[in-house]
Amino acid sequence: EVQLVESGGDLVQPGRSLRLSCAASGFTFDDYAMHWVRQAPGKGLEWVSGISWNSGSIVYADSVKGRFTISRDNAKNSLYLQMNSLRAEDTALYYCAKGTVPRSYTVTTFDYWGQGTLVTVSS
Amino acid sequence: DIQMTQSPSSLSASVGDRVTITCRASQGIRNDLGWYQQKPGKAPKRLIYSASSLQSGVPSRFSGSGSGTEFTLTISSLQPEDFATYYCLQHNSYPQTFGGGTKVEI
Numbered sequence: 477e478v479q480l481v482e483s484g485g486d487l488v489q490p491g492r493s494l495r496l497s498c499a500a501s502g503f504t505f506d507d508y509a510m511h512w513v514r515q516a517p518g519k520g521l522e523w524v525s526g527i528s529w530n531s532g533s534i535v536y537a538d539s540v541k542g543r544f545t546i547s548r549d550n551a552k553n554s555l556y557l558q559m560n561s562l563r564a565e566d567t568a569l570y571y572c573a574k575g576t577v578p579r580s581y582t583v584t585t586f587d588y589w590g591q592g593t594l595v596t597v598s599s
Numbered sequence: 600d601i602q603m604t605q606s607p608s609s610l611s612a613s614v615g616d617r618v619t620i621t622c623r624a625s626q627g628i629r630n631d632l633g634w635y636q637q638k639p640g641k642a643p644k645r646l647i648y649s650a651s652s653l654q655s656g657v658p659s660r661f662s663g664s665g666s667g668t669e670f671t672l673t674i675s676s677l678q679p680e681d682f683a684t685y686y687c688l689q690h691n692s693y694p695q696t697f698g699g700g701t702k703v704e705i
Contacts, residue, residue: 511695521635521643521686521697535693538600571642583690585633587654589642 478502478588480572485593492562496593498555498572503588506530506550509575511586512557514568514595522568525557526575533581540566562597569594601625601689605698612703618674620685620701627667628691634663634672637700638683646685647672677703 484496511526525536525546545558573586602625630650635643647663660675687698
């Protein structure tokens, strides 16, 4: 059974940093692209960042480019999101999501999602 | 960026009704579209991929159609467990973009 478990969400002040983690199990982690998707309270879904199976391709939404860094450790079956210079508008539930095509750079949908970790940016 | 315009933003329906939700892309995306269902406090669940392929385990009352710029999600006979918010997602190019969502209410 595929499981994605996010952690690291917290209440932080504007301008501070936070690192999110996603622990994956139930599939061959190093075969698939992984993504972060967020949802502000009461709002819709926004794709944040994606990383290919081998970290050879990394992409970001314009809203986080230059502030957030996605990475993965295939030996630990883990995905990360380093979030710097946080702003109030980064307040959201952050989901880790799995891509669908193994060992591909193709842009794909997401077939499995974690339950999310809440990031609140407020003074 | 490709914009996804989803309509309606909300609808009221009854059990047994046929429900149709539409997504329009700002440019052609072939069939690179998925549909998701989200219930309160839960992660999104994929219903449809490649515009019209039913995700394994999803009831056959859900169907998707379309190609290019216009796509439709249809629930043929609404069931109590279908009351939720539905989103489309284009994956033709980065950044992947979601529609604004459709809340299906009783």
